[in-house]
Amino acid sequence: MKDNIVWHEHPVDKSIRSYMKKQRPCLLWFTGLSGSGKSTIAGAVESKLADRLQHTYLMDGDNVRHGLCGDLGFNENDRNENIRRVGEVANLMVDAGLIVLTAFISPFKVNRECVRDMLKEGEFIEVHIDTPIDECEKRDPKGLYKKARAGQIKDFTGIDSPYEAPEAAEITIKNVDISVHDAADIVITYLEDRGYLKPAEINNAALELS
Template structure:
């Protein structure tokens, strides 16, 4: 089986097309990137990413928001929440995000992604400078108080297993590109902090107009 798989892989060759990433980016007049929002469930990842995407869209940028729950309705609907399945979930998202940057898009990705190793895996898939790790630093206490989906309550009651922060580990970024104190600031201020990082990386223009 292994020999057969190796033979198949040796016959799979990446085809380089005439329309490439550089041209797609030029047509969109933007620099592709992946903004990877990580943090506990209920930290505010999707809310901040959604508000940021709206701001970018209002400025004329081409974006796509990948959300943890949404991708499990299709692309990753066959995966559970074991450690192995979580890693496969992030691997697939990483490959998808890579294709989207190849299309010239600014990708906003909101996933718990609890393990440093899997976040590094995604970073390694992309070109240097394209991966921006954003740690939505909201305490477990605040996340439990919010509990927008009632998941923490179920996890505490033993109805959900392998729940991050309760009976499954979360490894916060050691040196994120941006750490958002989401329990202390308004959404508008958090979005502004994201925009500042994007300007510093020359992903968006300094004057908030199309580059």
């Protein structure tokens, strides 16, 4: 079946879309334990980018399970498929010229590397929210650790399922004794220093639209 499917190139490409948005598209992949602060920090980063009129979209782990991944459970195979789907959608959004933010535990290195491989060099930015599990349990904003310790939730990351921390994340934030504002600024500074918040070089040939 796939032998009969061919990728169709369109005249308006990523370089034109990113030029119009005055930014370099990329995927900020926030990973960390439940309760580490991924979603909170990712949301603060998006707010700061919105203040600068950058074009963004934030995909949150809980939100996508209401629709895109609503048919998946939490066993290893379903978690792998969850991240694969999110990666494919995020890749399309990056192709649209957006700065995409995702907040997913994404505990397995192989899944995160698979998403990295979907994108071009420099487009995948891994952001490790490095919060000790005892601190995450202390916060436990959704009461999930309490349920996992009581045996009410199986395959819970950090309790009875492993979390494989990044070994060489582009950004690592130790989310203890740091404000959300300061944590978000670390990400913004990274984007500024590497030119993601400036217009990408446009592919002039692509302007010859038919």
